[in-house]
Structure formats: C-alpha cells, structure tokens
Amino acid sequence: LTGSAVANPNPSNFDREYLVPVIIGAVTPQTINMDLDTGSSDLWVFSNSTPGAQATGHVVYQPNTCNASTCAKLLPGETWSIQYSDMSSSSGIVYSDLVTIGGAAVSSQAVEAAQIVSSSFTTDTANSGLLGMAFSSLNTCRPQQQLTWFDNIKASLAAEVWTANLQKGAAGTYNFGYIDSTAYNSNITYTPVSTLRGFWEFTFSGYQLGSSSFVTTDMAAIADTGTTLLLLPSAVVESYWAQVPSAHLEPSLGAYIYPCSATPPNFTFGIGSYRGVVPGSYLAYGPVSSQWCYGGIQSQGSSPFSVFGDVLLKAQFVVFDVGNLRIGYAAK
Numbered sequence: 001l002t003g004s005a006v007a008n009p010n011p012s013n014f015d016r017e018y019l020v021p022v023i024i025g026a027v028t029p030q031t032i033n034m035d036l037d038t039g040s041s042d043l044w045v046f047s048n049s050t051p052g053a054q055a056t057g058h059v060v061y062q063p064n065t066c067n068a069s070t071c072a073k074l075l076p077g078e079t080w081s082i083q084y085s086d087m088s089s090s091s092g093i094v095y096s097d098l099v100t101i102g103g104a105a106v107s108s109q110a111v112e113a114a115q116i117v118s119s120s121f122t123t124d125t126a127n128s129g130l131l132g133m134a135f136s137s138l139n140t141c142r143p144q145q146q147l148t149w150f151d152n153i154k155a156s157l158a159a160e161v162w163t164a165n166l167q168k169g170a171a172g173t174y175n176f177g178y179i180d181s182t183a184y185n186s187n188i189t190y191t192p193v194s195t196l197r198g199f200w201e202f203t204f205s206g207y208q209l210g211s212s213s214f215v216t217t218d219m220a221a222i223a224d225t226g227t228t229l230l231l232l233p234s235a236v237v238e239s240y241w242a243q244v245p246s247a248h249l250e251p252s253l254g255a256y257i258y259p260c261s262a263t264p265p266n267f268t269f270g271i272g273s274y275r276g277v278v279p280g281s282y283l284a285y286g287p288v289s290s291q292w293c294y295g296g297i298q299s300q301g302s303s304p305f306s307v308f309g310d311v312l313l314k315a316q317f318v319v320f321d322v323g324n325l326r327i328g329y330a331a332k
C-alpha cells in the first residue's frame, strides 16, 4: 500500500500553511482540508459540535453514527485538549471513523471533534482541522491516548516512511509508504531523530548566513510542517538580519521586519556534510505595510530547539522515516 496527496498552500497568504484534502467517513464521506502538522499528534476537525460562531466559514465534520460497522462511533468518555506554541488551542470529544488520505485508508482512526476552537483557528477559514504527524506520545486524548493516522497505517504501507515535497506558491505533495526518486536531485542525507520530546527532533551541524562562512556547531531542531517560519536562536537571527540594511526587530510585532525592496540573504543549514540551501526569496514572508515586510527567519525565543518550518521545508525534499527513526533531506 502507498498513498499520495496534494499539499496546497493556503490561498493568497504567502504559504502560511499547506492543506491536504482528507476524506473522513464511509457511509457519508466528507472531504475536509486539513493542515498536516509534524509538530503535533492530534487529528482534530471542526465539527457539528463546534459552536456556530466559531465554525463560520469552515467545513464541519458530521459523524454518521449509524448502526453498521462502517459508521462513526463516539468513544465514550474520551476527550482531548491541545495548545500550540502560538498559544492557539482547541478541545472536544472523540469519534472513531474511516480516514483516507491520498488513497490510503485507516478504518478506525480517532477523529477528534472540536467543541471549542480559539480565534486564530476560526479566522483561518481555509483550514478545517489539523492532522498530527509527530509521534503518538504527544496525542492529548484521555483517558485512552490515541494513535496518529500514520501510526495506524504504517504497518500496511510498503515502507514505514513518508515524504514532504512542499513548493513555494504552488501545490506540493505528501507521499506515504514510498520515496519518489524522481522528486529530488542528489542523494538523501539522513540523520537520527530523537523521539524523547515527541517531535521530529534532530541535530543539524551548523549554518551559513548569506555569503558569510559556514558556522560549524551542533544545534537541535524540529521539522515542523505546521509552523510557517524558520525559528533560530536570537543571536543567529540578529546576525542574519544585520545583513539587510534597515532590517530591525519591530517591538510592536516582536518580529524582524525589513524593507520589501530588499531580498533577504540565503540561509544554509548543515546535516553532516550536506548543505541545504534556502534561497533568500523563500525568507520573505509578506508585507506588514506598503514598504515593510515580515521576515521569514525569526527567533525561537526560549525554545530549546530551532524550528524548521515551511519556509525551509519547501526548499527541500524531506523524508520522515518512521521505521528507522531518522529524517532525510535532499535538494530538488
């Protein structure tokens, strides 16, 4: 078994997120556009349990709890509640239902129906749920923790692996169970993943800011398709934006902005001896005013690891190798 699904950048807002059409339900299937998120492990959707004012503009999951084996089943007493690093949150109840992504189906997937969502989810009307693809140890369902869709399907796949091939301003692909050798240029460079924090966490071997020299220093990072930007230590971020005239940390935003007339420098990361290049044009996140643009590289703050979000991931072919607990990067 293998699967392949399109990854659509959220319409007209600078690749803020990538949405995947997910089919939920057997008796009355619904296609719900969801944010595939390697930074979390809950599969949750807007639903008929979400208050109307919070669900306006969203497709809502309507579980068909009919009496056949193929119907949705409420999991009695199960609840979930999650808070993301941007302080957004959601919570609710749990059903079991058929979930198909790119032709690959899980018959009894925990589908977490939202009863409450915070405002940033309500306003993001293109996104009707999150599809957690980090490790199941982070799943918030209680009292019985539930498995991610990938954990449920991996034994049925040709290989316990999936890949992300996101694109700048265009549809990309998530493939499940195989590696498409035509989708990348060079060899794939792998490095071990630590699952201790439940994320796709790994060590990168250093970085290069624009045309400066490569800085060799082991650093921790997570690969997070659910985070838009590239988050690095504040000292690195300061050095990076120092290369762009008039770029500065805007106190009111808590973020670096730069003149939209400038093209930011490239960012290069190391994995062993591999060098992954993120073109400066990928590190422009969009205007905050007529002349100031929001930087694609920002500080990781007090986080103990950097966050390789979409602005970096879309420049690479990325292999999430669950079977061997490793992550792979290749130029494309």
Ligand SMILES: CN(C)c1ccc(C(=O)NN)cc1
Residues within 6 Å of the ligand: 035, 037, 038, 039, 040, 084, 085, 086, 088, 120, 121, 124, 127, 224, 225, 226, 227
């Ligand atoms: C508000 N929305 C759409 C979010 C989507 C994803 C995340 C996140 O931290 N994923 N790792 C937060 C918020």
